[in-house]
Amino acid sequence: MTISRREPWLLLLPAVALLALGFLTPVVGMLVSSVIAPEGGGVTLSNFERLFGSEYYLGAAERSLRLSLIQTALAVILATPIAYIMSRATSWVRTAVLVVVILPLLTSVVVRTFGWVVLMGPAGALSSLPGIELLGAGSQGLLGTEAGVVIAMVQVLLPFAVLTILGVMSSVKQELEEASRMLGANFWRTLRHVVIPLSLPGIASGATLVFALSVSSFITPRLVGGVQLPVLAGTIYVDSTVGLDWPFAAAQSVLLFAGVILVIAATLRLGKVDR
Amino acid sequence: MVKSVPLVAKAAAVVLLAFLALYMLVPIIVVAGASLSESRFLAFPPTGLSLEWYVVALTSDVYLGPLQTSLLIAVVAAVIAATLGTAAALAVTRFPLPFSGAIQSFLLSPLIVPTIIMGIGTLTLVSVIGQGPDLWVLVVVHAVLGIPYVMRTVTGVMARSDRFTEEAARTLGAGTWSRYRFVVLPMARPGIVAGAFFAFNISFDDAVIALFLRTPQLETLPIAIYGRLEFSTDPSVAAVSTLMVLITVVTMIALEKAIGLGKAFV
Amino acid sequence: MRKNRMFPAIVGASITALALASCASGTPEAGGESEERPYEGVELVVTSFGGDWEAALIAGVVEPFEAATGAEVTLVTAYSADALAQITAQAGNPQYDVVHFSGGQELVAAQNDLILPIEASALSTYDELQPLAVEGMADGYGPVIQVTPVGLVYNSEKVTEAPTSWTDVLDPAYAGHVALTDFSNTYGVLSMLRVNDALGSSIDDVTEGLTALGNLAASGDAIVVASSADLQAAFAQRDIWLAPYAQDYAETLRQAGLPVEFVIPEEGITASFITANVVAGRENPELAEMFIDFSLKAEAQQVFAELMRYAPVNTTVELSDDVAGSVLAADQFDTIERYDSQKIADNRQTWTDDWNSRISQ
Numbered sequence: 048m049t050i051s052r053r054e055p056w057l058l059l060l061p062a063v064a065l066l067a068l069g070f071l072t073p074v075v076g077m078l079v080s081s082v083i084a085p086e087g088g089g090v091t092l093s094n095f096e097r098l099f100g101s102e103y104y105l106g107a108a109e110r111s112l113r114l115s116l117i118q119t120a121l122a123v124i125l126a127t128p129i130a131y132i133m134s135r136a137t138s139w140v141r142t143a144v145l146v147v148v149i150l151p152l153l154t155s156v157v158v159r160t161f162g163w164v165v166l167m168g169p170a171g172a173l174s175s176l177p178g179i180e181l182l183g184a185g186s187q188g189l190l191g192t193e194a195g196v197v198i199a200m201v202q203v204l205l206p207f208a209v210l211t212i213l214g215v216m217s218s219v220k221q222e223l224e225e226a227s228r229m230l231g232a233n234f235w236r237t238l239r240h241v242v243i244p245l246s247l248p249g250i251a252s253g254a255t256l257v258f259a260l261s262v263s264s265f266i267t268p269r270l271v272g273g274v275q276l277p278v279l280a281g282t283i284y285v286d287s288t289v290g291l292d293w294p295f296a297a298a299q300s301v302l303l304f305a306g307v308i309l310v311i312a313a314t315l316r317l318g319k320v321d322r
Numbered sequence: 323m324v325k326s327v328p329l330v331a332k333a334a335a336v337v338l339l340a341f342l343a344l345y346m347l348v349p350i351i352v353v354a355g356a357s358l359s360e361s362r363f364l365a366f367p368p369t370g371l372s373l374e375w376y377v378v379a380l381t382s383d384v385y386l387g388p389l390q391t392s393l394l395i396a397v398v399a400a401v402i403a404a405t406l407g408t409a410a411a412l413a414v415t416r417f418p419l420p421f422s423g424a425i426q427s428f429l430l431s432p433l434i435v436p437t438i439i440m441g442i443g444t445l446t447l448v449s450v451i452g453q454g455p456d457l458w459v460l461v462v463v464h465a466v467l468g469i470p471y472v473m474r475t476v477t478g479v480m481a482r483s484d485r486f487t488e489e490a491a492r493t494l495g496a497g498t499w500s501r502y503r504f505v506v507l508p509m510a511r512p513g514i515v516a517g518a519f520f521a522f523n524i525s526f527d528d529a530v531i532a533l534f535l536r537t538p539q540l541e542t543l544p545i546a547i548y549g550r551l552e553f554s555t556d557p558s559v560a561a562v563s564t565l566m567v568l569i570t571v572v573t574m575i576a577l578e579k580a581i582g583l584g585k586a587f588v
Numbered sequence: 589m590r591k592n593r594m595f596p597a598i599v600g601a602s603i604t605a606l607a608l609a610s611c612a613s614g615t616p617e618a619g620g621e622s623e624e625r626p627y628e629g630v631e632l633v634v635t636s637f638g639g640d641w642e643a644a645l646i647a648g649v650v651e652p653f654e655a656a657t658g659a660e661v662t663l664v665t666a667y668s669a670d671a672l673a674q675i676t677a678q679a680g681n682p683q684y685d686v687v688h689f690s691g692g693q694e695l696v697a698a699q700n701d702l703i704l705p706i707e708a709s710a711l712s713t714y715d716e717l718q719p720l721a722v723e724g725m726a727d728g729y730g731p732v733i734q735v736t737p738v739g740l741v742y743n744s745e746k747v748t749e750a751p752t753s754w755t756d757v758l759d760p761a762y763a764g765h766v767a768l769t770d771f772s773n774t775y776g777v778l779s780m781l782r783v784n785d786a787l788g789s790s791i792d793d794v795t796e797g798l799t800a801l802g803n804l805a806a807s808g809d810a811i812v813v814a815s816s817a818d819l820q821a822a823f824a825q826r827d828i829w830l831a832p833y834a835q836d837y838a839e840t841l842r843q844a845g846l847p848v849e850f851v852i853p854e855e856g857i858t859a860s861f862i863t864a865n866v867v868a869g870r871e872n873p874e875l876a877e878m879f880i881d882f883s884l885k886a887e888a889q890q891v892f893a894e895l896m897r898y899a900p901v902n903t904t905v906e907l908s909d910d911v912a913g914s915v916l917a918a919d920q921f922d923t924i925e926r927y928d929s930q931k932i933a934d935n936r937q938t939w940t941d942d943w944n945s946r947i948s949q
Contacts, residue, residue, distance in 0.1 A: 054498070058413035062406040062429055062469055069466040070432050073443030080446055103945045129342060132335050142578040144339065146571055147346050149523075153570045154350060155547040156529050158563040161356070161821075162349025165366045168825045172348075186764045187811060187826060202345060210520075214478045234328050252474075256433055263436030266529065266548075274770045274812045275805065275947050280438050287442050288534075289669040289772050290937070291676060297446070300439045311434055362844035363820055369845075449677045537674075538633055538664035538683045549638060549665045556639075556844070 074304075081297035094298035104282060104299065111279040112306055114193060114268075115261040118200045122257045123250060125201070126208035127216075131242065133209070134217040148206045156203075160270040163199040164190065167271065173198075189271075196272040204261055208253045215249020216242070255311040262307055279303050350567060357560035364557050379561040388546035395457065395542065396525040399464035403521040406465070407472025408514050412506060414473075415480040416488070426473070433470040440467070441534035448535075455535040460542075463531055468521025472513075475520070479513030625658030627875055634686040634879065638665040640840045640896060645883075648891030653882045659875060668693050668774075675702050675867055682869045685876045690862045691774030692929045694729035703865040706730055710877045713884040713902060718921050720861075721884070721901040730865035733883040734898040736836040737850075737857040737916050737924070738778050741819075743829045745847040751830060754779075754786035754853045757810075758800055766810035767822040767831040768801055771940040773814055778858050779832035780939075781927055786855045791931055794939060802946030812947055816840075823848060834860050835916075839897040850897075850914075858925045859899075859916075 084091045098104050129148070133141045151159055166173040167189035173179070174188030182194035189195035219242055227237040243250075265281035272278075279299060287296035352366050360370030379385055410429055414422055432440075444463055448455050491505045507514075529544040536545055543566075547559050634650075636642045642663060650661045664684065666674060672693040675682055679702065687703065697703045705728040708714045714722065721732040740751050746765070751757075757766055769776035784790070784797025804810040811826065813819050816837050822828040823846050838850040864883055866876040882888060889900040893907055899916035900907070907915065916924075 055413040055417035055419055058409040059419075059425065062410035062473075063425070065402075065406055065462070066429060066432065066466055066469065069444075069462045070435070070440070073440060073447050073463075074435060076447045076450075077439055077443035080443075101941075103941065103948060106948060125342075128335075128338055132339065138578070142574065144342070146574050147343050149574075150350055150567060150571070151346055152523060152527055153567050154353060154563040155527075155544045155559070155566075157544075157548045158353050158559050159349055161364060161560070162352040164821055165352050165356075165825055166349060169827045170825070185808060190826065191811065202349070205342075205346075211474070214475065218478070218482050228326070234326070234331055259434040259436060263438050263530070265438065269814065270818075274772070274814050275949050277944070277948055280436065283438055283442065284533075285772055288673050291673055293442070293446060296442055300436075300442060303436055304439060307434055307436060363824055363841070363846060365824060445677065454678050454681060454683075537678075538662070538666075 077297045077300050080294055081301045083294045094295045095301075097295065098298050098302065103277070104279075107277040107282050108279045108299075108302060108306070110193075110276065111262055111303070112310075114197060114200070114278065115258055116310070118197055118204055118261045119254050119258045121197065121201050122204040122208040122261075123212070123254050126205055126212050126253065127243070127246070127250060129205075130209050130212040130216050131238075133213055134219075135221075148209050151202050152206055156266050157270070159203070160199060160267050163195070163202075163267075163271055167195050167198075191273045191275060193272065193276060196268050196276065199267050199271045200261060200264060203264075203267070204257045207260060208257050211253035211256055212246065212249050215252070216246045219245045251314050251317060254314050258310055258314070259307055262303060350564075353560045354564045354567075357557050357564045359557050359560075362556050364560060375557045375561040376565070378556070378558040379565060382558065384550060385543065385546060385558070385562050388541045388543040391457075391541060392526055392543040395461050395464060396522045398461050399468055399525040400518045400522040402461070402465035403468030403472050404514055404518040407469040407517060407521075408476050408510060410469070411473045411476035411480060411513070412510065415477050416485070416506075426477075429473050430470045432467050437467070437528070437530045441531040444531070445534045455537055455540065457540055460532065460535050460540065463535070464525035464528065465521075467524055467528075467531075468517075471520035471524065472517030475517035476510050476513035479510055483509045625656070627872070628658035630657075630659045630872060630875060631662055632659050632685045632872065632875055632879060633662045633664060633683060635666045635671045635684055635688050636663040637667065637688065637690070640843070641836070644892055644895040647895070648888035649879070649883045652885075652887065653879055656882075657875070657878060661879070669772075672697060672702075676700065679869075682867045684867050685870050685872060686879050687865050687867050688733075688862055689865065690860055692861075692932060694724065694863045694865055695727075695929045695933055697865065698728035702868055703729060704868045704873055706866060706877055706880070710874075711881045711884060713881055716886070716902050716904045717884060718901045718903060718918065720921055720924070720926070724863065730863045730880060731884060732861040732901055733864045733880070734836075734862040734892055734896075735859050735901060735916065735921075735924075736834045736862070736896075736898055737852060737859050738775060738782065738832065738834050739850055739852045739857050741823075741831045741833045741838040741841075741848055741850055743823060743847055744849045746829045750849065750851050752851075752854050754783045754832070754855050756853075757783060757830065757832060758804060760809075762830050763809040765827060765829040766804065767813050767819060767826075767828045768805055768810045769819075769831070769833065770812050770814040771936070771943045775833055775860065776943075777932065777936060777939065778860065778927070780943075782832070782853075782855070782858055782925070785925070786853070791927055794935075798939065798942055798946070802943060805947040806949070820844075820846070836860075836896045836898060856923055856925055857916075858927060861926075862898075 081094055082090050082092065084093060129144070133144050165171055168174065169186060169188045171188050174184055179189065182189065183192040185192070189198070223241055223245070224237050227241045232240065263280055265278060265284050268276065268278045269281050280303065283296045283299045283303070286292050286299070355368050356364050356366045357375055358371050358373070359365050359368030360372040361368070413419070414426055419425065440463060444459065445455060448459055488501060488505050491501050496504070527544060529548060532542040532545050547562060550559050636645060642665070650663070653659070654661060668689045668691045671684070671687050671689065675684060675687060675697065689697070694703065706725055708722070708725065711731065717731065725731060740756070742751055756762065769779060771777050780794065780797045780801055781791055783801060784794050787796045787800065789796040805812050811822065811828065813822055819831060819833060819837065820841055822831065823841060835850045838848055841848045864880040866873050866880070870876070884902055886902050886905045889902040889905045890907065892898040893900050893905065893915050894911050897915050899921070900918070903918055
């Protein structure tokens with residue numbers, strides 16, 4: 048064997064170095080910033096006291112968590128069959144679906160949301176659908192409702208879910224499916240007992256990605272849900288750019304980060320399948 | 323081709339794809355419709371039809387400058403992410419390394435950190451330690467965000483490919499460089515392309531981090547659009563967005579013909 | 589390394605081509621040579637509110653200024669709060685020469701030494717200006733260059749009888765069609781203070797106004813918008829008929845084709861004051877002062893009035909009857925209820941927290 052033993056480390060080093068510089072440092076900086084008193088000087092927990100003592104901010108955090116979980120679940124539930132179809136279809140069909148799925152990502156978030164504001168407004172097409180009041184639509188259509196936010200958000204989260212799950216699903220060899228069919232299982236049983244279990248790690252991985260993206264969004268929730276449905280990412284943005292209270296914004300960021308880690312750890316545990 | 327898929331399943335697939343197309347495309351159609359409006363404010367249905375806002379979008383400096391900036395940043399960030407991410411993925415999938423799991427998790431971790439935290443953390447860092455944000459700071463942050471995507475796609479591809487070709491090449495006397503050039507990289511290619519594509523998109527479409535890190539000289543296209551919508555009301559933003567969509571669709575179709583883009587994602 | 593990155597390579601080549609092309613064509617042409625232009629080629633970076641405001645600034649100030657001094661003005665779009673955040677972050681290395689504020693941020697900026705005081709003698713227009721425009725200069729901030737009343741904006745097609753009072757916002761006849769502004773936007777705070785006054789209270793105790801408006805939002809009878817763009821969508825798409833807001837944006841909407849009108853309620857108005865300030869730590873503060881002086885000249889003030897209905901702060905301006913009729917007259921300046929900026933600054937966070945907890949669901 049003539050492979051240098053350093054080869055793998057040489058390959059790894061640049062990426063690790065860049066991440067240490069460009070990623071670890073700001074994150075650590077944010078953590079440090081959260082325990083600094085707003086007026087300067089001294090380490091303090093006052094930012095966290097203020098955060099946990101406020102119904103408004105805790106409400107925003109709760110809403111972030113709840114909506115993100117719902118959005119993640121919906122995105123994954125929709126993405127899994129779509130990924131399966133894509134993985135078993137011809138290259139042209141796959142590209143066509145790919146283009147359709149990626150399209151929302153390519154419009155600027157603000158303009159894309161304008162489309163939803165029109166569709167969900169009092170005169171919008173979506174608001175005229177029968178039964179829409181069940182989702183909470185009122186005099187402003189779906190605007191200002193959590194359902195509206197979920198619908199607009201899932202649209203952008205779906206591509207990430209689809210592409211992640213697609214990667215894993217395509218590696219589930221078609222021979223396994225065929226073997227299952229030959230052994231007498233029908234199409235649905237094969238899906239349920241072969242394809243899905245084998246794809247679970249990918250589905251879990253897609254779910255974690257989608258959750259992190261979802262909890263980080265504030266532009267769409269603000270434009271569709273409005274200021275009366277605050278989410279934590281939104282309050283972080285306002286407090287850091289309008290209020291200029293960076294330590295307090297950092298404290299909120301720590302809460303957000305902690306929440307994401309917890310949920311992801313739980314999801315990855317669910318996704319581990321013993322083979 | 324899938325054999326003997328029951329009709330019900332095929333019908334369900336068609337319904338699902340139709341719903342998907344509607345869900346993804348209708349808001350975009352609204353935007354495209356509004357871009358044709360004669361009115362000076364964003365309106366749907368459009369009041370009258372006019373292409374004047376496309377003229378504005380294509381000739382106005384408001385968008386051209388930021389477009390250049392966004393393209394530059396996205397391309398450089400994608401190249402950096404693709405290079406570093408591929409190298410790391412190749413290391414991790416082809417060599418038994420101690421702490422392999424931990425290393426991979428670390429390299430994938432930017433995926434789970436909310437971008438708003440990256441934004442505020444980086445801004446705080448460069449304001450306190452450095453001169454404040456500039457173009458290269460943004461490029462580095464975007465590259466950092468892109469690396470996990472490249473790692474995922476490349477490890478995915480490498481995990482499914484066979485090890486023996488490389489072994490054979492080595493045994494037949496191929497040097498390190500030849501090994502990579504003729505065996506490893508071609509094998510990894512679909513993953514690299516897909517990952518680079520993701521990294522490019524993540525950078526180009528980023529509004530959150532660019533919002534925190536912008537300076538008077540550093541305005542990306544999403545920020546220009548966001549700002550324009552805040553201060554003025556005309557449909558040129560809708561025109562710009564529709565143009566971006568059209569360009570990407572054309573590019574993707576071209577890529578499908580050239581390298582079979584659809585295969586790269588599988 | 590032969591990785592298949594055709595696409596990025598093609599894009600990279602195109603960008604290079606684009607960049608080169610724009611370098612070649614993008615150099616602004618200097619005007620004719622003149623001995624009277626000591627600032628030939630010097631760059632001045634000025635914040636702008638974009639859109640129509642920027643167009644007015646260019647026509648009224650930037651063009652005459654560049655012609656007279658030879659300097660080159662670079663306009664950067666930045667909302668007031670954002671501009672303040674940026675100059676705060678840039679404290680060691682400021683990127684702007686002139687910064688415009690519309691929400692009283694000059695107070696904080698001056699307290700933090702981010703802007704420079706301007707001497708009365710530095711402004712050739714000083715004696716022509718309304719007292720209100722220059723009061724703040726003694727406290728270290730720049731003069732007011734534009735005044736826009738904050739009153740009631742309404743949809744003239746849906747509302748047959750124009751509203752007359754601040755309390756009309758609370759009138760059940762408008763329920764479901766009112767847009768209030770969030771406190772993250774200064775107009776939201778100012779309109780709350782006006783409603784509060786109309787209800788018989790004062791700035792020292794805002795419970796009445798805050799509660800009334802907060803309940804209106806919480807009950808769903810009013811929506812809450814955060815920015816001007818939201819307001820435009822509110823009138824255009826969301827069936828809103830009435831909103832307390834500033835006249836300049838109402839004018840923007842009207843000229844864009846929306847059927848809105850602006851009215852001054854009987855209890856009187858407050859106003860939003862747009863100040864122009866010299867940023868500390870830059871190389872050409874006298875040039876920045878010159879730019880601000882140009883903004884105060886009668887010619888510039890006339891352009892502001894014609895294009896965006898700003899009330900001129902320069903008393904020598906003559907307006908056409910049409911414009912004069914829809915703009916706040918010089919002698920009405922005394923009627924503007926100008927709230928103590930310090931009181932607002934001190935209490936804003938408390939009011940905002942209270943407001944947030946009332947309106948959020």
